[in-house]
Amino acid sequence: SVGMVTKAMKYLIENNHIVKNKRQRRFLNEPELRYEWLKSYGHILARYHQVTTYPPVDNWEDILLQPGDVWGGEVAATQLTKYNHPHEILLFSRHQPVKYSIGHKELPPLKVIKPFWGESLKIGQPALALLTIAELLLSKDARNREVAYLINDKYGEFNTLPL
Incomplete structure (x- = not known):
């Protein structure tokens, strides 16, 4: 949903995973982001x-x-x-x-x-x-x-x- 996209983008910006500039969206530290995803998988995604x-x-x-x-x-x-x-x-x-x-x-x-x-x-x-x-x-x-x-x-x- 649009609301979840907004929340996700806010999270990514606040945690320095993507740049704030809307025209140059790119991941800053992909390995760290993948590790964060791995840590969060069980209690955020898998439970649903x-x-x-x-x-x-x-x-x-x-x-x-x-x-x-x-x-x-x-x-x-x-x-x-x-x-x-x-x-x-x-x-x-x-x-x-x-x-x-x-x-x-x-x-x-x-x-x-x-x-x-x-x-x-x-x-x-x-x-x-x-x-x-x-x-x-x-x-x-x-x-x-x-x-x-x-x-x-x-x-x-x-x-x-x-x-």
Whole structure:
């Protein structure tokens, strides 16, 4: 909404993330801004996620993704690192999942989260890495934190990750 854009711009200017001059809007310290976003993700964005839970997935790789769908959390981490086997299946999507093979009841459910970004925005590799790190840190799981560090080493630029 327009009100949120105004608030966001005010925040960015007050915290010296963008210049005040309206004709020369540019980010001043992108790494610091990304770190700030990472620290704030859990208590500002994630708490408003609209999550729909579906039956367990037999194999997450068999789910047919629709345009704009983005894997999140442990699945995205698996794709980025080839290191872990996901225990939580998280998909950012504006759609219901297409028919998929339902797995054993002890497998994790498919969680679909409505994306918080605009429909026309395409998520590139740096943004996916940042989102994945944020989701992994949000889990408070030591294994996920280790994978978050691996992703940061490969795609990020942070010396350390927030607690």
